[in-house]
Amino acid sequence: MVFAKRSAKDLIVSKIPFLTVLVVLTLLPFLNVGGFWLDVLTKVNLFLLVTLAIDLYSGTTYYLNLGVSFTFGFAGYSLALLNVYYGIPTEYSTLLAIPVSIFSSLVILLPSLKIRGVYFAILSLLVPIVFIGIVTAQPFSIYLGGEGGLRFKQLFLDFARGLPPGVRLTFLQYSYYYISLVAAVIGYVIAYKISFSEFGFMLRAVGQDEELAEGTGINTLKVKVVGFLISSAYASVAGALYASMRPPVTVDLVVPANTLIPPLTSVIVGGLGTLIGPAIANYLLLLTYEFLWGLIGRWRVIAYMLLLIIIITIKPQGIIFKAYVEAKKFLRGVFSE
């Protein structure tokens, strides 16, 4: 792939939307948004990582990894177990949980290396389900906290306790928000770089025609493994951070309906294989769902689902990316007048 050289002005103009969003997000806490919405946005930032996890791998190689929720949740469990049974403080166990979880994702990958298409998807979906079954079964569930899950001190709690009472809460909310924002931004930038790198090209080659790619000398096995691990890294970071900010760790972290479906939906509505589409969709969809509670309360489930059905049925390839491209064209037209 050859990219035409772009003028400096063009480069800056094309980055304006991204930079604007970045500035807004950074200043958000000071715009009197309120702790609840900061909390929501923290979650949405972290979910961006999961969205990217799916998009980076499944959007390129077309191997649908439905086991992301396992990796996400396992990071949380690792973090909690390190904390509860080994006494490692949350701040460190969060970091330790990430490589542990990436490693554990091999549980999904290794058995399925030779498997393609819909069977890969089925197999990957079974992993979180089995994990949930084991974890909730009686001999094990007692060690895993029982009903309330594994409880531990949330991230920075000890430090926060040392602060004056009025500041404690704000400190926690702001620090969580900024951590999640930094993670999201770095994650996005890295995803961007990967996407346009030679490795990204190889991933897409595998998705287009795996045999052909193999034939042109690409080590498809290595590409798939590395790609999968990168994807797991994203999910692991997201899971570890998320769990550290919201104890207790329960099986809810692994339930596909909670941590697979929303990011997957963002990927689909945003446009599988594009980056900016799912990213925007992630924010748009999750924030809308939260917002709807204030508007229509209990009806939001039906309304939201109907909206999804309509959007996806009309445009199964996703509408956000196309809309974004159109918007950019329009803006470019406006600015060059």
Added chain:
Amino acid sequence: MDVDIYKYILLFSIFHSSTYLTFSLGFSMLFGVAKIPNLAYGSLYILSSYVTYALTTHLGLEPLVAALIAILVVGLVSLLIGELLVKPGLKMPVSVFITTLSVAYIFEEFFRIEMGLRPITLPLYPGVTYVLGVPVSNHWFLILSASLLMFLLLTVFLKYTVLGRSIRAVAESWDESRRLGIDPLKVLRVAFLVAGVYAGATGVLLTPLKALTPTAGWGPLFTAFAIVALGGVGSVTGTLIASFIYGFFEQSMTYILGSGVASISPLILIILVLIFRPQGLMGRVE
């Protein structure tokens, strides 16, 4: 233990397997043709029971008549889902995953509002028969015979009728069947109708065994999914074999390991099988 546990394991393995068979058949056939799992399947299962209940309670219809109407209604709803949701999404199978899931959630909300705190119950087929000294409700025999009948009907339909053969052709390859002059979309419609009717029959047959709550559809959906994965997508015989393997394995494990881990033990079995044989026992290699 004074009680001869083996006769219970044997009897109830057979009965539970036949329940799994009933709700996997339609799902399996549809998955094979459409190549997409219909996640609203569980909702159809509840819907038929719900309609039967509503018709018998509020219109005073005979249970059998109500059941037949309910099955028909569910068949049509399934058709509707196929037309509105699956057909447009064929270019992008993953998206259908989300849309049918959304439909399932909508149905769940609907049932929640309608059913309130009252799970739906339907009367059992009357009478008790003692088998090997074990009291067995005659309803189990009804299910056993119904499931085998459903299996036979489906097999005969797929093997010996023109329509059935078209369905198999489309399940084999969409392009090939077009070349043979078959319109896959028409076939898809029929598949949805039949799958819906089967889902409806399942609901009416199985609800008397327990009580239905709005979330009762996910369990059967998921089990059907696992059984189809094990038996092979699109293979009806595979579904039969897988149902019984699943049922027997689960029942035996319950006695050996206790109820906790027993419910997921079949899943672990399935994962192992899929690792070595990803297309399932009798599925087609891609």
Added chain:
Amino acid sequence: MAVLVVLIVVAGVVGFLAGQMSVPPGGVVTTTQTATQTVTQIVTSYVTTSPTPTTTPGFVGTVKIGALLPLNLPIGQMMLNAIQMAVDEINAEGGVLGYKVEVITYDTEWTGDKANAGYKYLAEQGVKVVVGVFGSHEALAIMDLLQLYEVPVIASGAVSDAIDSMVLQDYNAYKYWFRAYVNATSQAAATWDLLAYLSRRFGWTKLAWIYEDLPWVIPHALYGQNRSVQEGVSITYVQGVPTDIGSFTDIFAQAVASGAQYITWQFSGTEDYVFARDYSLGQVPLLAVGGGTFAMLDAFYNQTFGAAEGLICISWGFPIPITDKTMNFYNKYKSVYGTEPIFTTWYAYDSVHIWAEAVRKAGSFDVNAVINALETNVFVGTAGVYEFTRSHTSVLAPNRIYPIFFQWQGGKRIVVWPFRVVETGTKLLLPEIVNGTRVWRAIPWP
């Protein structure tokens, strides 16, 4: 194509009719608004300009209370109805300290995650108290937020003993938690009071225990182990079952074969239905005393087509004059909402009145004053009398909070325990085998 359209229309019509007809006699079960109502509200709220907050004549202002509930479950909706009813009553009598009370809600969707988010949401909306909190996992998810937001919680559910331990071990962090209901150990103790009495009365020393294999049953197990030894009852058969169990036939057979003379059972899901069915089909000749969410419903008997006959079930809150407020609440709830209040619905209603009374006694909404008022007073509710222990749970005692046990007899729920509320002329049905069939023998009771 035309045929298709016709078919679809027919399906739609039948489905619509079925839906219309499914409204149970007696009115709508839930207070879910219709879509039209909701849309109208949204539209009119933009059209009419109303400054916030609205000061209604007679009130000096408005205060909010938060209801944190699983609104996706029927029990959540019912608890919300009860909470709203209590609030309306309070406002009708002039509010709390002259303030009008408003309820805002957050749907936990039965997950700890949303419960956590919900508490934060409600706290930021400025609620003075959070009520509801039905699930133990929901409560455990918010415990560590209490000291950060300092909004008290008066839960009517969440029985986990772990919560009580937390309050005892770190009072300053968890003092904001109160449970207007009993904990799991108390639940077990209440059941065992009856099991112990039956043992003494009929000379039964062998018990079979069938339960739902979920974490909430563990305190019941622990308590039962100790209490059974005290009472001289040996548990000859124990079996945990999954929530989706399909048949109890073999379990009953094993229970009988173990020599058990009676059975105790605990479920929270739809196992009750299967249990009742197989209890009847298998003609199990043992009295079965226990608890199940659905078994206590008035509709349970008909739903099981009579199979529930003879089962003895626990019920927390019941339409008999436990206190002088019980029947008023029962009748009012039933007439307004069309179904009877069950289980924690009673306690949710009481929790609101408890809070209001505590605020009045404290003379302010200040959290520490309210906490103190809750700790040092006794409150008369509809389900009983509330006195909070050191771990801020309600005392289990005959003159405080205590359940009712009833037996299904001929389709009716006949109260059989405790004796102080049993009507004269009551009979207890005991199962026995006559000529190969199980019959129920009525004996005078108590």
